[in-house]
Amino acid sequence: xxxxxxxxxxxxxxxxxxxxxxxxxxxxxxxxxxxxxxxxxxxxxxxxxxxxxxxxxxxxxxxxxxxxxxxxxxxxxxxxxxxxxxxxxxxxxxxxxxxxxxxxxxxxxxxxxxxxxxxxxxxxxxxxxxxxxxxxxxxxxxxxxxxxxxxxxxxxxxxxxxxxxxxxxxxxxxxxxxxxxxxxxxxxxxxxxxxxxxxxxxxxxxxxxxxxxxxxxxxxxxxxxxxxxxxxxxxxxxxxxxxxxxxxxxxxxxxxxxxxxx
Amino acid sequence: xxxxxxxxxxxxxxxxxxxxxxxxxxxxxxxxxxxxxxxxxxxxxxxxxxxxxxxxxxxxxxxxxxxxxxxxxxxxxxxxxxxxxxxxxxxxxxxxxxxxxxxxxxxxxxxxxxxxxxxxxxxxxxxxxxxxxxxxxxxxxxxxxxxxxxxxxxxxxxxxxxxxxxxxxxxxxxxxxxxxxxxxxxxxxxxxxxxxxxxxxxxxxxxxxxxxxxxxxxxxxxxxxxxxxxxxxxxxxxxxxxxxxxxxxxxxxxxxxxxxxxxxxxxxxxxxxxxxxxxxxxxxxxx
Numbered sequence: 001x002x003x004x005x006x007x008x009x010x011x012x013x014x015x016x017x018x019x020x021x022x023x024x025x026x027x028x029x030x031x032x033x034x035x036x037x038x039x040x041x042x043x044x045x046x047x048x049x050x051x052x053x054x055x056x057x058x059x060x061x062x063x064x065x066x067x068x069x070x071x072x073x074x075x076x077x078x079x080x081x082x083x084x085x086x087x088x089x090x091x092x093x094x095x096x097x098x099x100x101x102x103x104x105x106x107x108x109x110x111x112x113x114x115x116x117x118x119x120x121x122x123x124x125x126x127x128x129x130x131x132x133x134x135x136x137x138x139x140x141x142x143x144x145x146x147x148x149x150x151x152x153x154x155x156x157x158x159x160x161x162x163x164x165x166x167x168x169x170x171x172x173x174x175x176x177x178x179x180x181x182x183x184x185x186x187x188x189x190x191x192x193x194x195x196x197x198x199x200x201x202x203x204x205x206x207x208x209x210x211x212x213x214x215x216x217x218x219x220x221x222x223x224x225x226x227x228x229x230x231x232x233x234x235x236x237x238x239x240x241x242x243x244x245x246x247x248x249x250x251x252x253x254x255x256x257x258x259x260x261x262x
Numbered sequence: 263x264x265x266x267x268x269x270x271x272x273x274x275x276x277x278x279x280x281x282x283x284x285x286x287x288x289x290x291x292x293x294x295x296x297x298x299x300x301x302x303x304x305x306x307x308x309x310x311x312x313x314x315x316x317x318x319x320x321x322x323x324x325x326x327x328x329x330x331x332x333x334x335x336x337x338x339x340x341x342x343x344x345x346x347x348x349x350x351x352x353x354x355x356x357x358x359x360x361x362x363x364x365x366x367x368x369x370x371x372x373x374x375x376x377x378x379x380x381x382x383x384x385x386x387x388x389x390x391x392x393x394x395x396x397x398x399x400x401x402x403x404x405x406x407x408x409x410x411x412x413x414x415x416x417x418x419x420x421x422x423x424x425x426x427x428x429x430x431x432x433x434x435x436x437x438x439x440x441x442x443x444x445x446x447x448x449x450x451x452x453x454x455x456x457x458x459x460x461x462x463x464x465x466x467x468x469x470x471x472x473x474x475x476x477x478x479x480x481x482x483x484x485x486x487x488x489x490x491x492x493x494x495x496x497x498x499x500x501x502x503x504x505x506x507x508x509x510x511x512x513x514x515x516x517x518x519x520x521x522x523x524x525x526x527x528x529x530x531x532x533x534x535x536x537x538x539x540x541x542x543x544x545x546x547x548x549x
Contacts, residue, residue: 033340056366057288057441069504070339072289072314074497077440085474086288086313086443087370095367095386114390118363123396129348131337134314137391138367167390179390180411258504 007213009239011192012151014211016042017243018236019103019149019190028052029101030094030139033071035149036103038250039190041067045246054093056135058084066254090135094142102143104136104166105150108158111204111225112175113148113168113186115140116161123163133165140166141176145184152191158224169203193219195236199228209234264434264481269458269490270532272483273299273424276456277308281421284311284452285318288443289339290497293426294318295490296458298528301325311418313369313444314339317493317510320346321528323359324520330360332418334369341507345514355517363397368415373444375417376451387413423452426491427476428498429466430459434478437466440497442474449476458487460499 007014012035019039023029025048031040033055041064044051052061057072061081068076077083084093093099106115107130117136121127140146146168150156168186169175176185189196195209207219207229220227267275277283277300285293285300297318300308309330310319316339322328324346336347350359364372371383384403394400394413401414425445427438436457438445449455457476462484466475493503513523 057290057443059441068340069502069507070289072339072441072443074290074440074495074501077290077497083441085446086366087374087447090367090370091374091385118393123392126352129343129351131343132333132335132363133365133391133393134335135366137365137393138385138387140391141389142386164390164392170390176390181389 007238009244011211013244013247014236014239015149015151015190015192016247017239018195018211019147020046020243022147022188022190023048023051023101025050027100028054028098029103030054030056030099030135030143032102032104032136032139033068035105035151036147037067038247039149040103041250042243042247045250046243054089054099056086056089058086058089060084060093066257067250069258090138094135094138097142097144099143100145102139102146104139104146104148106136106148106156106165108156108161109148109150109189110158110161110168111227112170112172113189113198113205114161114164114170115148115166115168116163118163118165120162136166140168140185141181141183143183146186147188147190148186149190152193152219152222154222154224157222169198172203173201175203193222197230204228206230207233209236211236212238264430264436264457264478264484266434266462267483267485269295269299269485269487270303272296272456272458272485273303276454276483277305277422277424279305280307282309282311282419283422283424284418284420284448285424286312286443286445286448287425287491287494288314288441289316290441290443290495291426291438291445291491292316292318292494293424293458293490294492294494295487296424296426296456296485297322301327301524301528302532311420313366315344315347317344317507320344320510320514321524323347323350324356324514325524326356328359329357330362332362332364334364334366338507338510340504341511345511346520349517362399363393364400364415365391365393368400368413369418370444372415372418373447373451376419377447380417382414382416384412384414389413418451420448420452421454423448423455424458425449425455426458426487426496428459428496429461429463430457430484431463431466434481434484435466436476436478436481436484437469438474438476446474446476449480454482455480456483456485457481458485458490460488460490460496462486
């Protein structure tokens with residue numbers, strides 16, 4: 001461990017660890033690729049060994065030894081309790097209401113935690129055509145609640161989305177209910193700077209906890225709207241030595257496995 | 263009744279100009295060799311369907327074989343964007359590309375509806391999602407029992423389905439194992455189908471009573487193409503060649519380097535070069 005004043009972890013490690021802490025041992029979690037996948041597996045390897053991780057490729061209760069490169073890696077299938085066809089995954093397991101937490105990332109998010117992974121610029125004349133929604137539109141509405149994890153910056157935390165790929169809290173307040181959606185939607189947004197939660201009434205994302213060493217100015221400068229802070233902001237507890245070592249071992253195993261494949 | 267053909271004969275028979283076709287696979291068992299054969303045979307005016315179009319669709323789009331793509335997630339999995347897809351859609355090179363975009367749930371339901379012989383799929387989806395605004399094929403229906411409003415999309419109906427599988431027996435029954443995606447549905451909703459396989463065996467051997475099997479009478483043509491899914495993976499045979507997926511990001515970024523790659527690795531090589539190429543590229547062997 002470092003003895004200098006500089007934290008002995010990176011902002012991304014802090015983000016992954018806070019995201020992992022949000023998961024419970026009895027959760028059934030639909031895992032998005034990238035940052036969510038690292039967080040979900042860190043949870044499984046630390047405080048939530050009983051968690052059920054599900055990837056949209058059809059793998060149920062998968063326990064990958066290394067982080068997958070994609071949502072359809074052989075590692076996910078080999079270590080899963082079972083692998084079901086993709087239509088069954090979306091019909092029975094997701095639409096059927098079996099998932100407690102959907103864990104998503106995105107290219108853009110707005111103050112009501114709506115997400116864009118489709119396009120930057122107009123849909124028909126895009127500046128940047130992104131890969132698209134994949135499973136996200138229905139993950140966002142069918143899981144009992146949704147956690148989102150993204151690196152925070154003005155280009156990703158925007159005042160107005162170019163496209164609403166998946167519904168967060170829409171225009172706020174009871175918009176989800178008015179659209180006939182009965183699930184909670186995004187309840188936490190975990191970034192490399194802070195934890196945001198929707199205000200209970202307005203549903204606007206509000207800073208609920210700040211990570212060690214992060215200032216309010218930093219958060220405001222990294223948000224494309226005038227971000228609100230909760231009246232009682234918590235301090236995110238720093239990473240424990242166990243969290244850091246398990247996360248780093250996981251990344252090291254993943255890198256070694258990928259290098260061996262070359 | 264499945265006919266055993268060479269890859270060239272099989273693609274000629276199954277995939278035709280102007281077809282609505284799917285070269286399906288969900289990260290696993292992507293039929294790359296068959297896609298390359300379609301490029302060599304200069305197929306054109308295709309409408310390509312796929313949940314997760316990746317490198318082989320980037321290549322088909324880049325050579326100008328595709329008029330329209332129906333999809334739900336178009337990227338280089340684990341790496342980033344599809345540059346040939348973006349160039350076609352954003353700049354119209356080498357020809358304009360129309361798109362019809364859905365969510366995974368919609369596509370999976372639409373494949374299943376097609377396999378089930380239904381005209382459309384119904385599901386709880388697209389609520390608050392903007393795709394419903396830009397895709398006129400996304401509609402809704404009111405449940406006659408509960409009055410719940412549900413999303414609908416047309417069933418996927420294919421002229422041609424192309425998939426890759428681990429094995430076929432000599433009668434032409436095909437078995438898929440691992441992540442099976444929507445391949446069974448794609449074959450069952452197609453007029454013509456081609457399955458490329460890693461191996462042809464006397465007997466499919468010991469298997470689960472519930473193994474994913476396509477009976478020979480559901481398939482038009484089978485071609486024995488070991489390594490036919492490279493650079494994707496075939497569970498039990500070889501791993502994903504991730505270095506190639508990363509390398510593709512540079513190859514496809516530039517029109518000239520893309521054309522050079524297609525010229526060298528697809529146009530001047532037959533399918534017989536595929537397995538050795540897969541091995542030479544270092545596709546990890548199963549221990």
